[in-house]
Structure formats: C-alpha cells, structure tokens
Amino acid sequence: MLNKKSPLPLYAQIEENIKGQIQEGAFKPGDPIPSERELTSTYQVSRMTVRQAVLNLVKNGLLYREKGKGTFVSEEKIEQPLQGLTSFTEDMRSRGMEPGNELISFERVIPSFDIADKLGLEIQEEVFFVKRIRYADHKPMAIESTYLPSKLFPALTEQVVQGSLYDYIASQMLIIGQASQSIEAGLASTDEAELLQIEEPSAVLKIERLSYLTTGTPFEVVHSTYRADRYKFRSEIKR
Ligand code: 16G
Numbered sequence: 001m002l003n004k005k006s007p008l009p010l011y012a013q014i015e016e017n018i019k020g021q022i023q024e025g026a027f028k029p030g031d032p033i034p035s036e037r038e039l040t041s042t043y044q045v046s047r048m049t050v051r052q053a054v055l056n057l058v059k060n061g062l063l064y065r066e067k068g069k070g071t072f073v074s075e076e077k078i079e080q081p082l083q084g085l086t087s088f089t090e091d092m093r094s095r096g097m098e099p100g101n102e103l104i105s106f107e108r109v110i111p112s113f114d115i116a117d118k119l120g121l122e123i124q125e126e127v128f129f130v131k132r133i134r135y136a137d138h139k140p141m142a143i144e145s146t147y148l149p150s151k152l153f154p155a156l157t158e159q160v161v162q163g164s165l166y167d168y169i170a171s172q173m174l175i176i177g178q179a180s181q182s183i184e185a186g187l188a189s190t191d192e193a194e195l196l197q198i199e200e201p202s203a204v205l206k207i208e209r210l211s212y213l214t215t216g217t218p219f220e221v222v223h224s225t226y227r228a229d230r231y232k233f234r235s236e237i238k239r
Pocket residue numbers: 086087088089090144146163164165166167207209211220222224
C-alpha cells in the first residue's frame with residue numbers, strides 16, 4: 001500500500017491513506033481508528049511512523065483523542081458563509097440540524113462603558129445580558145453572550161431567548177439591517193471548555209458582532225466562542 005521509493009515520507013502516505021478512508025466513508029465520525037499495533041501491521045512500518053501519522057491527523061483536527069479511550073474520527077466541520085446576516089437557528093435549520101439553546105444567564109445590568117458606547121447608550125441605561133450555549137443536534141457548538149438595550153426590547157423574557165432571538169425581533173416589527181463582525185483565534189478558558197465539552201487546551205474562534213436595525217440603531221453586541229474543531233468560515237472573494 002505504501003511506496004517506499006516515494007519522496008513523500010511514509011508517515012505522510014499513511015496520513016493520506018487514512019484521510020482517503022475517512023472521505024470514502026470507511027471510517028465515519030465518532031468511529032475509533034485501529035490501534036497503533038493494528039496500523040503497524042497493516043502498513044508494515046514502525047510504531048514511530050504510525051504514531052507520527054496519527055499525531056499529525058489529530059493536530060489537523062481530522063482525528064481526536066479521548067483520554068483512556070482511544071483515537072476517533074472527528075465530526076465534519078460546519079462551514080459558515082461569511083456573507084448573510086443569519087441567526088444561529090436559521091443556520092442550523094438550513095443544514096437540516098436541530099438548533100438547541102441552554103440559557104445560562106438572563107439579567108438586566110448596567111453594561112461596561114465599551115458595550116454602552118457600541119450600543120449608543122447613555123451611562124446608566126440598562127441592557128439585557130443573555131448568555132446561552134448554542135447546540136446543533138444536541139452537541140454544544142458555541143457560547144454566546146448577548147447585550148440588548150432594554151429600551152428596545154422592554155418585553156423580553158427568558159422564554160423568548162430560549163427560542164430564536166432574531167425571530168422575536170422580526171415579530172416586534174423591527175428589521176435587522178447589517179452588522180460588523182470580527183473573528184479571532186483563542187484558547188478556551190476552563191469554564192468555556194466545560195460548557196463546550198471540549199478538552200483543555202482547545203482552540204476556539206472568538207467572534208464579536210455589533211448588529212444594527214435598518215434604521216441604523218444598534219440592537220445587539222454579541223461575544224461568541226465557537227468550537228474551532230466544529231467550525232470553519234468561508235467567504236467568496238473577488239478581484
Ligand atoms: C447568531 C449571531 C448572533 C445572533 C444569534 C441569534 C454571531 C456570530 N451570530 O448566532 O449575533 O444574536 O445568531 O440567534 O454572533 P437566534 O435567533 O437563534 O437566537
């Protein structure tokens with residue numbers, strides 16, 4: 001199966017071979033891959049070579065390790081287009097996945113100066129602070145902390161934010177217009193790793209969004225932490 005004369009090192013050939021088997025569906029997400037010993041005998045190489053190949057696939061996110069259990073095939077990443085101001089609920093539904101919400105906090109607070117400034121609020125004006133874990137098919141994908149001016153949503157309730165916030169906004173005859181958003185790499189904190197059910201250390205994507213109604217009024221600041229092993233972003237670019 002391997003070509004010892006190829007300029008491609010043996011561990012890289014094994015990586016390609018395992019990748020191919022995943023693409024062909026021979027190994028499915030969540031399946032364990034064969035043990036080091038089995039792989040050594042399949043490919044007729046040293047344990048070191050097998051170890052290197054598996055380690056690279058883990059680093060690239062195609063496989064993941066669970067302590068004391070073994071090495072498994074990762075779920076395919078969700079590819080999120082960067083165009084289009086959509087909600088989490090819409091995104092998951094359009095993929096045929098079931099969106100879920102777990103409400104961690106729902107309170108009225110006086111925001112920090114930075115948040116108040118972004119939302120164009122006077123000092124002492126209140127916001128709703130909503131912290132939710134967003135699920136896709138019952139698996140945690142992201143943690144979202146949302147700040148919403150109380151004066152824009154005086155009737156907001158816990159029940160509302162257990163469903164889709166954007167659906168609620170539409171039902172209030174408010175029209176969402178545009179947003180500005182940044183994406184940064186980071187490591188999950190201990191709390192975040194626990195909420196997202198990932199090991200420490202794990203890479204995450206930190207997204208900050210400031211969204212406006214069509215009238216130009218800012219209506220939300222959202223700080224989100226997405227699992228980097230489940231998400232990638234795509235944009236179409238033109239020259
Ligand atoms: C998305 C948005 C968030 C918005 C939420 C509403 C990002 C990157 N995206 O997660 O700004 O508040 O959808 O979702 O922050 P919902 O309508 O399902 O509650």
